[in-house]
Amino acid sequence: MGGFGFSEEQEMFRREVRNFAQRELAPGAKERAKEEGTPEIAHEWARRIADAGLAGLGVPPKYGGQGADWVAIGIAVEEMSKADMNLGATPVLPALVTRAMALGGCSEELQQKYLPAMAKGEFLVCLVISEPHCGSDAAELRTRAVRDGDYYTINGEKTSISGSMSSDAGFLFAKTDPAARARGVTSFLVPFDLPGVSRSRIRDMGWIGVTCASIFLDDVRLPADHRLSEEGKGFYMMMGTFDVLRVFLALAVLGGAQTSLEDAINYAKQRTAFGQPIARFEGVSFKIAEHATWLEAARLLCYRALWLADQGLPHTKEAAMSKWLAPVVAVNAIHDSLLIHGHVGYSEEYPIEQRLRDAIGFEMADGTAQIMKMIIARELMGREFRSY
Ligand SMILES: Cc1cc2nc3c(=O)[nH]c(=O)nc-3n(C[C@H](O)[C@H](O)[C@H](O)COP(=O)(O)OP(=O)(O)OC[C@H]3O[C@@H](n4cnc5c(N)ncnc54)[C@H](O)[C@@H]3O)c2cc1C
The missing domain is CATH 1.20.140.10 (Butyryl-CoA Dehydrogenase, subunit A, domain 3)
Structure with a gap:
């Protein structure tokens, strides 16, 4: 978007996404909107979207993505959502996790471990903030992350988490300093195959294929390098970035x-x-x-x-x-x-x-x-x- 309106390049990109979305996503979208999502279905669609170069739009080329700007990601989200509103946001979480890892100064090793897999649609991440007692007032989180040598031990309960039944990890916000409100929140990448993580599906009137769930964290031992923000900076990362x-x-x-x-x-x-x-x-x-x-x-x-x-x-x-x-x-x-x-x-x-x-x-x-x-x-x- 240079000046007012879209550039020729952006219009061309829109046409390409529209062709893909109308050809691949529109057929069956009505039926899928009523189908309970499963990890297999979610991964299959993420892979198909990734094959079209659209899952890793916000991931830099050195990690297998396209390194696109926010406007381009917006064009992709809009065009894909015209075909299937439940699949349209597929590029968003990889882009946000990429940004968080860069801002949080995560190691090259960690970025290499996760970002290429996200760009390929093979590793799905959901955003884990809300808790049973607080949604709007996110500074009131009670999920607790306690540093213990090279690990954090995480305990708490999250709820209303979209895509969580099908995701491989959560971009999770927890309190490292329970006495502080917003200044006590830190963000982490929590793989869901760690011992102590369990999930329970919530049935909603919409977003059925996306799958919504509560997540329980019971003495989850997370390697400390999976912290995505400095301690106490998670809330500000969430608010600003x-x-x-x-x-x-x-x-x-x-x-x-x-x-x-x-x-x-x-x-x-x-x-x-x-x-x-x-x-x-x-x-x-x-x-x-x-x-x-x-x-x-x-x-x-x-x-x-x-x-x-x-x-x-x-x-x-x-x-x-x-x-x-x-x-x-x-x-x-x-x-x-x-x-x-x-x-x-x-x-x-x-x-x-x-x-x-x-x-x-x-x-x-x-x-x-x-x-x-x-x-x-x-x-x-x-x-x-x-x-x-
Ligand atoms: C489809 C869907 C997908 C979601 N996906 C995710 C997800 O992926 N990850 C995640 O972490 N969360 C997710 N959420 C949770 C969502 O972020 C919360 O539902 C939302 O922030 C509201 O929080 P709450 O439901 O706890 O309501 P509450 O915060 O309890 O609010 C209840 C009502 O009070 C109003 N209210 C609260 N405070 C004020 C105020 N100060 N002034 C005026 N009115 C106020 C609210 O507007 C609302 O109408 C999802 C929710 C939905 C419905």
């Missing part, structure tokens, strides 16, 4: 909404009532016009946030605005697209009802609307006026 995660989630839900709206447009042109296509009724066509406008506005906000991040400029406010606005306009667009389909839109014959369930999840994942507004207000008015 990972603002882009919010934008990727926003683009993912917008992708699903765009497809739903296009489905509604096609349906409205061929469905007749009162002797004419329903697309001719302003009650239908104005809804389509309004949602197309809202989706485009939210999407431009997302790309501006990613562009700012690529320039090394502050983008916390724009990322929070994207994460608040996109799920709202996406849920509204999918809802009206469903209604434009009449009863068939409500039935399981069509993919829209499940997309609506999936889209609602984006309103909460990685921070609710209220939390996003708190961040926006803090950025506008200063920390001295924040409510927490």
Whole structure:
């Protein structure tokens, strides 16, 4: 994104991703959205996405990735999500772990151990923050990591973790100093095959293929070199560096909404009532016009946030605005697209009802609307006026 709009190179990349996504991901997406995910299915899809050069977009070439910028990853997430909203975010975790390892000064050996496998879609990682007693107030984590020579011993319970039943490791946040709030949080890479890690599936109304679970850590002995941030710096890493995660989630839900709206447009042109296509009724066509406008506005906000991040400029406010606005306009667009389909839109014959369930999840994942507004207000008015 140079200046305003996309470069020819970015447009070409979008076309390539779109071709791949429409050819490989779109067929069967409706059925997959209802299927309980398994590690085998998740790894198979990650490998297919990796074979197209899209899983390791944010991983540097020396570790087998593409070394793409945030805007390019956003384009990939949006186009893949148009085809399958549950697979669209595949490049995001490898990119974030890469960034965390570089910032945390992880050893070359550790990066060589994990990053090439992530870029190949062979090693899946999930983001492990939320706990049963705290989601929004992430500084209140109780999971405890205690340094013991060359190891940390980790104890605690995590919940609401997307993709965790199918992942090989967690990018996990725990307290190294329980007396401190945000300043006591440290991040780690925790392989799930370590003794003491167990998982229990949670059944949700959406994100079914992604799989959600609680994770229990019972005296897990983690090699100390698997620490991804300096002690006490994990929360700030999460807050500053990972603002882009919010934008990727926003683009993912917008992708699903765009497809739903296009489905509604096609349906409205061929469905007749009162002797004419329903697309001719302003009650239908104005809804389509309004949602197309809202989706485009939210999407431009997302790309501006990613562009700012690529320039090394502050983008916390724009990322929070994207994460608040996109799920709202996406849920509204999918809802009206469903209604434009009449009863068939409500039935399981069509993919829209499940997309609506999936889209609602984006309103909460990685921070609710209220939390996003708190961040926006803090950025506008200063920390001295924040409510927490
Ligand atoms: C689909 C989905 C995927 C998820 N994936 C992950 C994941 O991969 N990893 C992970 O760690 N977590 C994940 N989560 C958890 C998610 O981050 C939390 O659900 C979210 O942060 C909210 O936390 P909570 O559910 O504990 O709600 P709470 O924090 O208990 O909040 C409950 C309600 O109170 C409101 N509220 C809280 N504080 C305030 C305030 N100060 N002002 C106004 N309102 C407030 C909230 O907005 C919310 O409506 C996922 C959640 C969902 C739904």
